[in-house]
Structure formats: C-alpha cells, structure tokens
Amino acid sequence: MARRPRQAHAGQSLVEYLLLIAFVCIGCIAGMGYLRNSTATAYGKHERALIAPTFVPSTYVAPTATPTPVTEVRTAVQLDSANTKTEESQYQVRLYNDGYAPVSGLKARIFFNLSAKDETKYTGTDVAADELSDSCGAAQLGPITAWNAANSVYYVDINWQGRSFTSGSYCEVELSLHLKDWNKAWDWKDDYSYNGLNYGNYKSTGFIPVYRDGLLVYGVEPAR
Numbered sequence: 001m002a003r004r005p006r007q008a009h010a011g012q013s014l015v016e017y018l019l020l021i022a023f024v025c026i027g028c029i030a031g032m033g034y035l036r037n038s039t040a041t042a043y044g045k046h047e048r049a050l051i052a053p054t055f056v057p058s059t060y061v062a063p064t065a066t067p068t069p070v071t072e073v074r075t076a077v078q079l080d081s082a083n084t085k086t087e088e089s090q091y092q093v094r095l096y097n098d099g100y101a102p103v104s105g106l107k108a109r110i111f112f113n114l115s116a117k118d119e120t121k122y123t124g125t126d127v128a129a130d131e132l133s134d135s136c137g138a139a140q141l142g143p144i145t146a147w148n149a150a151n152s153v154y155y156v157d158i159n160w161q162g163r164s165f166t167s168g169s170y171c172e173v174e175l176s177l178h179l180k181d182w183n184k185a186w187d188w189k190d191d192y193s194y195n196g197l198n199y200g201n202y203k204s205t206g207f208i209p210v211y212r213d214g215l216l217v218y219g220v221e222p223a224r
C-alpha cells in the first residue's frame, strides 16, 4: 500500500514561519555585534579617542564680569596721651592703601563698649565723637550707632567715601570719644578697638575694621 505524502497543516506552517523570522533576527543581531567588535579591534582604545566629537555648542558666552581688584587697605592707630586720663579716648587713625591700584569708597569703624563699671548707666546717645584733625580734609564722622546694644557695644565711622586713596598713600583722622557730660566714668580699657594699641607709635590693628562700599575688607568685627 502506497504511503500518503505527509501534509503540513495550518498550525505547523505558522510555527515554521515564526522560527524562520527568529533565525533571521538572531543572525542580524550577531552580525551587528561582529561589526561593532571589528570596529573596536580595528581602531583600538587610543585611536578611538582621536575621533573628533560631532557635538559643537551652537553659541559660546564669554564671561563678562570684571574681577574685583584686591583691596590692600589697613588701619594703623596711635593713642594720644589723653587715653591716660579717664574722661576721653583719642585715636589717631591712619587708613593706608598698600595696594597697586587706587581705592575709594572706604570707611574705618571704631568700636567701643559702655560695659565698664561706671559706664553701664550710659548708652550710645550719651557719647560724643569730635574730629580733632584731618590730614586729607576729606573725612566725616558718622553718628554713634549701636552694634550690639545688649552687650553695650557701639561704633562710630570715619568716612572717606569721596576720597580716592592712591597706591601707597594714607589719610589720618584724629578724633576724641567721650561722654557728652565729660563724666570721668568713661573707660577705654574695655573698648573693642583699644585692643593692642600703644601710645606714641602707630600700630596696625584689625580691631578697627575697614569697609569698602559697605563691605568688610579688612579687620574683624566684634560679636553681634
């Protein structure tokens, strides 16, 4: 009896068709991997690094800010003999520009305390600041201002806002701080800016800070 040729039914054809597609896809993926590996092998690590990037920024924005010049300023102070008395403090304050460029917009700040034994009954409104001399004729004294009223710390500014300090120059202001009633309760020994100063010679001090356009550029402020 003759054997009937085998006939594929519909389901079997679909499976074979899907298997064929799978084989084709696997072949494509393998081929791509081969090509990629072949490229890597052909160029090598360093040669690939020489391939120029294709991304180029569309625009380049150059920095426009002008660097702020370094402000080389400092204060040097000499105490007057009046500080040996008890009714006032006299400071001869020099503000130097040690830098190479002119500097303006400067002020120095003298801090004092009303915390000594006989001063505690006074506040900043009881204190006067008198300008005794001004070597450049360009300084103004500011008002007595509270810095830390709870700790009885006050200050007075020496303003040279309109003065340009040329390289290597300085201006000096001599001023007196005292109680308006000239009571001998005034005591300089507890004053912040009195720290480390001498009679008879000028001494650089960070306890009389300097500000440029309102920003601290030299010295150290007391706690606030």
Ligand SMILES: [Ca+2]
Pocket: 112, 113, 114, 115, 116, 119, 186, 187, 188, 189, 190, 191
């Ligand atoms: Ca004092």
